[in-house]
Amino acid sequence: MRVQSACLLLLLLCAAVLSQTYDDFKRKHILPSCDDMMKNVNGNNQCKPINTFIMEEAEKVKALCKGKKNENIVHKFDVIDCKMKNKKPCKYKSLALKGKEKKIKCENGLPVHLGQGKYEDFDYDIEN
Template identity: 40%
Template structure:
């Protein structure tokens, strides 16, 4: 009987850990989709936002979104070696970023139009969980060198 209880507890513990890791993995994939694009040009905000389906709801455009012009591994490294700032982590080195700002939203089914601006050598502020970036929190004010 004790062995069965111990086995049951191990199964429940394993399931809990796997569920938590799955959630982190899903948040990391969402982060990559929303914020990582190594080769993006500031003129391609409309296309990228649409292709990646980055919006608040189907009928609402996201007001601002930042793309980091680096590999997912380079950004993940920030979680390892960055500077802790409260619950966030700030990069030690600068990244080039493209900030996409909503110009206008048309119609019931959002047709979003963005103005992109490329900024060079900006430090980023991200939230990390278990060594993975899951939220971009930096803005231009935070990112000034």
């Protein structure tokens, strides 16, 4: 009887793991497109020309400013740059960059601004 119970438990555990949905997979493993990410950045009826997203946990970025009252720091991040390719409707192309130096302004121990970078290396041929 114990062997049957153990087998049943193992079968139920396997079924639980296999029953994850596509939405679970997408949420955990697939980054949204620049078009989706920029919806949170753009104002009503506006298209911001370019925006950089840091690929790091918010708490780790926050920790970089700990103890800094009013300073700029420079740190290397993996980032995604989203650059506008169409204004009506707002559409963007993306460029993923590894180890890109970015300047962050810290105020009262918190990051408040990401410095604008140089975008001449943005490749318009990248499809996203």
